Amino acid sequence: QVQLVESGGGVVQPGRSLRLSCAASGFTFSAYAIHWVRQAPGKGLEWVALISDNGSNKFSADSVKGRLTVSRDNSKNTQYLQIYGLRPEDTAVYYCARENLAGGGFDYWGQGTLVTVSS
Amino acid sequence: DIQMTQSPSSLSASVGDRVTITCQASQDINNYLNWYQQKPGKAPKLLIYDASNLETGVPSRFSGSGSGTDFTLNISSLQPEDVATYYCQQYDNLFSFGPGTKVNVK
Numbered sequence: 001q002v003q004l005v006e007s008g009g010g011v012v013q014p015g016r017s018l019r020l021s022c023a024a025s026g027f028t029f030s031a032y033a034i035h036w037v038r039q040a041p042g043k044g045l046e047w048v049a050l051i052s053d054n055g056s057n058k059f060s061a062d063s064v065k066g067r068l069t070v071s072r073d074n075s076k077n078t079q080y081l082q083i084y085g086l087r088p089e090d091t092a093v094y095y096c097a098r099e100n101l102a103g104g105g106f107d108y109w110g111q112g113t114l115v116t117v118s119s
Numbered sequence: 120d121i122q123m124t125q126s127p128s129s130l131s132a133s134v135g136d137r138v139t140i141t142c143q144a145s146q147d148i149n150n151y152l153n154w155y156q157q158k159p160g161k162a163p164k165l166l167i168y169d170a171s172n173l174e175t176g177v178p179s180r181f182s183g184s185g186s187g188t189d190f191t192l193n194i195s196s197l198q199p200e201d202v203a204t205y206y207c208q209q210y211d212n213l214f215s216f217g218p219g220t221k222v223n224v225k
Contacts, residue, residue: 035214037163045155045163045206047214059213062120095162102168104210105153109162 002026002108004096009113012086019082020113022096030054030074033099035106036081038092048094051079064090086117121145121209123217131223138194140220142207147187151211154183154192157219158203166205167192199224 008020022034036048049060051070058070064083072079079096093114097106122145132138142152154167165174167183170190180195194201202224207217 037216044204044219045157045208045216047208047216050214061213097162100165100168104151104214105165105168105174106155106163106208107165107174109164112162 002098004098004108004110006094006096006110006113009094009115011116011118013119014086014088014117016086017082017084018086018115019080020094020096020115022079022081022110024077024079024098027098029077032101034072034079035097035099036070037095037097037106037109038090039095039112040089040092043092046092049081050099083115086115088117091115091117121148121212121215123207123209123215125205125207125217125220127220128218129221129223131225132197133225134197134199136197138197138201138222140192140205140222142185142190142192142217144188144190144209144211148209148211150186151209152183152185152190153208153210154181155206155208155216156201156203157206163206194222197222197224 003025005023035050049070067084069082093112095112096110098108100107124143150170152170155163157163171183182193204219204221
């Protein structure tokens with residue numbers, strides 16, 4: 001069955017960087033775009049970034065632009081999100097999600113990994 | 120940037136009631152609109168894609184409609200398991216979510 005598993009979250013000091021991973025299984029990873037969506041405690045969903053199926057196209061939200069790198073290794077069925085210069089407002093659960101082939105809808109999500117930015 | 124608004128922000132209805140949630144985009148997004156359900160402590164779940172298409176496995180009491188800037192999610196007969204927060208999402212210009220509508224059962 002389709003699975004997405006995030007890892008790499010934790011407590012990090014302001015200004016530091018963190019790399020999150022999203023390991024996929026149960027589908028042809030290289031055929032799908034993968035997104036990152038975050039949710040601050042008690043708040044709504046915020047789209048963060050996208051990497052296309054072959055990694056050639058990458059987009060990010062204005063709130064994090066210039067502070068993150070998305071990449072993927074299709075040989076390892078894994079996608080990565082690295083965030084630099086972390087701020088307290090980056091504290092959130094970070095989800096990776098698969099974009100369905102019809103376009104636009106996120107049909108499978110991971111369980112999320114919590115990032116807490118605090119000194 | 121395309122801004123999404125939803126109303127109401129929360130509602131409480133009885134089991135069996137029809138529930139309607141509206142979503143408005145700040146500009147025409149064609150039909151590039153999806154709806155998600157999120158239960159507490161869980162990841163979101165795709166309910167409706169392209170404004171009106173029911174995702175596989177989603178109960179038929181859920182339906183979506185609309186185009187352009189105004190969209191609606193309907194639950195024809197509210198069930199206890201529908202207690203959740205519902206989000207709309209546009210993908211006409213990158214991606215963005217509405218602020219959510221929290222649905223409770225009286």
